[in-house]
Amino acid sequence: MDTNKRATALSKAIGIETETLLELVAKELGHQDSLDRFISYGDIYTRAHPISPILHIVSGNTPAAAIQTLTRGLLIGAFNQIKLPSKGIQEVEDFVEKLPSELKSLIEITRSRQTSTDWLNSAKAVIVFGSDETVMEIESKLFPNQIFIPHNHKVSIAVIDSDKNQEAAKLAALDITKYDQQGCLSPHDVYVHPKEQPRSFAAKLADALSELNSEYPPMGRTMEENIRIDDLRRSYSFRSSNDTSVQLWESDSNTDWTVVYEDEAQFAASPLGRFVFVKPLPESLGDALNFNKEHLSTIALYPFSIQRAETLSLCGATRICPLGSAQDPSIFWHHDGLQTLAPLVNWTDAG
Amino acid sequence: MNTYTQIESQNLSFIDNGKSGNFEELIIQAHLFQKENCQPLRNYCESICKEPQSWQDIPPLPTKAFKNSNEQITSFSEKQISSTFLTSGTTGDMRGSHHFCNLKLYEKSIRSAWTNLQLPNLPVICLTQSPIASPDSSLIHMFATLGGKFLINSSGHLDHSKLKLVIRKSHQPLILVGTALAFLHLFESGKDVPKLPENSWIIETGGYKGSGREINKKDFYTMINENLNVPINNIINEYSMTELSSQFYSIGMHDIHKGCHWVRTRVLKPGSHEEVPDQEIGLLSIYDLANLGSSISIMTNDLAKRKGNAFELLGRDEKSTPRGCSRAADEMLSKNKYGHE
Numbered sequence: 001m002d003t004n005k006r007a008t009a010l011s012k013a014i015g016i017e018t019e020t021l022l023e024l025v026a027k028e029l030g031h032q033d034s035l036d037r038f039i040s041y042g043d044i045y046t047r048a049h050p051i052s053p054i055l056h057i058v059s060g061n062t063p064a065a066a067i068q069t070l071t072r073g074l075l076i077g078a079f080n081q082i083k084l085p086s087k088g089i090q091e092v093e094d095f096v097e098k099l100p101s102e103l104k105s106l107i108e109i110t111r112s113r114q115t116s117t118d119w120l121n122s123a124k125a126v127i128v129f130g131s132d133e134t135v136m137e138i139e140s141k142l143f144p145n146q147i148f149i150p151h152n153h154k155v156s157i158a159v160i161d162s163d164k165n166q167e168a169a170k171l172a173a174l175d176i177t178k179y180d181q182q183g184c185l186s187p188h189d190v191y192v193h194p195k196e197q198p199r200s201f202a203a204k205l206a207d208a209l210s211e212l213n214s215e216y217p218p219m220g221r222t223m224e225e226n227i228r229i230d231d232l233r234r235s236y237s238f239r240s241s242n243d244t245s246v247q248l249w250e251s252d253s254n255t256d257w258t259v260v261y262e263d264e265a266q267f268a269a270s271p272l273g274r275f276v277f278v279k280p281l282p283e284s285l286g287d288a289l290n291f292n293k294e295h296l297s298t299i300a301l302y303p304f305s306i307q308r309a310e311t312l313s314l315c316g317a318t319r320i321c322p323l324g325s326a327q328d329p330s331i332f333w334h335h336d337g338l339q340t341l342a343p344l345v346n347w348t349d350a351g
Numbered sequence: 352m353n354t355y356t357q358i359e360s361q362n363l364s365f366i367d368n369g370k371s372g373n374f375e376e377l378i379i380q381a382h383l384f385q386k387e388n389c390q391p392l393r394n395y396c397e398s399i400c401k402e403p404q405s406w407q408d409i410p411p412l413p414t415k416a417f418k419n420s421n422e423q424i425t426s427f428s429e430k431q432i433s434s435t436f437l438t439s440g441t442t443g444d445m446r447g448s449h450h451f452c453n454l455k456l457y458e459k460s461i462r463s464a465w466t467n468l469q470l471p472n473l474p475v476i477c478l479t480q481s482p483i484a485s486p487d488s489s490l491i492h493m494f495a496t497l498g499g500k501f502l503i504n505s506s507g508h509l510d511h512s513k514l515k516l517v518i519r520k521s522h523q524p525l526i527l528v529g530t531a532l533a534f535l536h537l538f539e540s541g542k543d544v545p546k547l548p549e550n551s552w553i554i555e556t557g558g559y560k561g562s563g564r565e566i567n568k569k570d571f572y573t574m575i576n577e578n579l580n581v582p583i584n585n586i587i588n589e590y591s592m593t594e595l596s597s598q599f600y601s602i603g604m605h606d607i608h609k610g611c612h613w614v615r616t617r618v619l620k621p622g623s624h625e626e627v628p629d630q631e632i633g634l635l636s637i638y639d640l641a642n643l644g645s646s647i648s649i650m651t652n653d654l655a656k657r658k659g660n661a662f663e664l665l666g667r668d669e670k671s672t673p674r675g676c677s678r679a680a681d682e683m684l685s686k687n688k689y690g691h692e
Binding site: 223226227229230231233234235237238240241242250251253254255256 | 390391394395397398399412413415416422620621622623625632634650652654
């Protein structure tokens with residue numbers, strides 16, 4: 001299969017137009033035919049070859065990321081080995097079912113730890129979604145000639161500069177509810193400009209989360225996740241009963257959703273599971289993000305403008321997107337600030 | 352309202368003899384006294400339940416409340432503080448403080464539980480520092496209350512020669528107590544560990560906090576049995592917290608932790624104040640009449656399975672933090688961690 005045929009087949013499975021996928025190849029590799037023939041490159045010719053096999057170690061809580069990494073591997077024509085979590089990911093298996101046999105033959109799936117460990121030794125490229133410690137440990141098992149693409153722990157925030165249309169709370173609730181706030185793209189904290197009354201915004205966000213929750217209640221949360229939420233909730237419940245700078249809104253008799261308003265602008269980490277902090281947007285957002293800036297992924301912005309994105313990019317985020325689309329990155333996005341196809345090919349020059 | 356001393360006296364009598372009073376009346380009395388004398392506790396409890404009708408209505412206080420130095424959880428004045436135990440904490444983590452105006456109830460609870468639960472009455476040797484080297488440890492104070500001898504010096508090193516000497520010179524069974532981690536260090540020290548005299552006992556506690564170590568109970572108890580020649584049925588797990596004044600014990604591979612008549616537990620559904628149905632898993636909350644100086648109800652972070660009015664402790668993953676996209680990779684690596692397949 002050439003690139004065009006692979007893009008056409010993938011297009012049917014993921015619902016992205018063939019032309020868009022070919023444009024991605026062109027942007028990343030210089031020309032949409034780079035993987036199929038020699039193309040002009042300065043005063044020489046060059047063509048790309050997929051690095052293969054690629055081992056994808058993916059996460060169960062963000063199926064979209066798993067499908068996206070597999071799509072990239074298939075688009076360049078590599079052989080893809082995927083380690084799924086022990087419970088599997090139905091969305092990935094459904095995606096594979098939609099592919100023609102030529103692409104299916106480029107995929108091998110396992111849930112077995114042992115199999116994935118064997119694959120680790122033979123993979124030419126390894127893409128890992130994991131905690132910092134896990135990513136470092138996997139990296140330590142690799143040989144120097146293996147390409148390693150880590151997607152380690154990241155956090156995201158939202159920034160609301162103004163809310164004339166009174167829709168920001170609903171959009172933020174979408175970003176928090178989707179995938180139950182798992183993954184790295186959903187905001188932990190929503191920073192609201194003081195003129196928009198952040199505490200009132202927190203109440204509106206609580207209403208929006210409650211409304212979404214009645215339609216899309218969380219599914220399959222583990223007891224550990226519930227404990228983390230319960231623990232932090234009770235702590236903030238104690239604080240809010242003794243400190244007027246803190247206020248808590250929470251779902252009744254369960255851990256479904258939680259909103260904490262705090263005057264304190266310093267970033268607070270959420271236990272995830274629709275647990276979000278609302279804080280006043282400080283003059284220097286960069287100073288409030290008291291974690292290593294390398295861990296900042298997405299800023300979901302409302303209202304979105306490229307001019308405002310320019311100033312926010314100084315905070316170290318690798319992605320600034322419109323509020324409400326935090327969990328739906330474009331196929332063109334630079335995942336964690338990195339090119340997505342270019343690191344997965346080698347080049348042969350001619351001339 | 353009765354004074355601290357009057358309530359303390361009633362609680363001491365109840366610990367001595369469960370027929371001298373009524374748990375429900377005493378614990379509500381203690382709770383009302385604490386609310387009257389501790390504003391942070393009052394504010395929190397009244398935000399949840401203003402007038403508890405039964406002990407089950409008393410909101411359990413989250414342990415993080417003990418970490419706020421501006422809002423001390425005490426039912427007596429600051430100048431009356433005579434002892435303070437600190438929670439263990441990792442680097443950068445603020446330690447919680449449990450203050451006492453005296454240790455009468457605390458020590459009575461330790462000794463009475465020992466008798467009530469018919470735990471072995473033998474000499475105690477401890478794989479810990481002494482209370483002088485570690486005055487802020489509630490665990491070490493407990494061992495001292497039981498008359499323990501301490502084998503870890505002020506620099507934190509186990510005195511192997513003293514351990515050998517104590518064991519060899521003992522003409523009767525002993526109780527060797529320590530944290531699970533201390534036992535692991537002992538077994539992995541590479542030094543000769545003498546077998547304990549016949550009919551000796553082990554008390555282990557505290558898990559492997561902050562060590563990144565995990566080992567299941569059966570493997571750990573087998574290790575104790577092989578290294579110290581103590582039968583598994585002579586191994587006791589002690590469960591308590593710095594924020595409490597009473598303890599629970601399980602023996603051998605039995606999963607149920609037993610407490611005494613002055614403590615009760617509830618296993619709560621996360622995110623609510625409701626108890627889970629019998630045999631289901633939830634978060635453990637503990638009601639302790641001996642905790643008169645702070646809060647008689649404490650919310651733990653530990654998972655437990657409700658077993659009637661008792662509980663099976665399941666603990667929790669100390670390393671568990673929100674990680675986002677990490678489950679698959681962590682699963683892949685977990686087989687390499689100590690004690691896993």
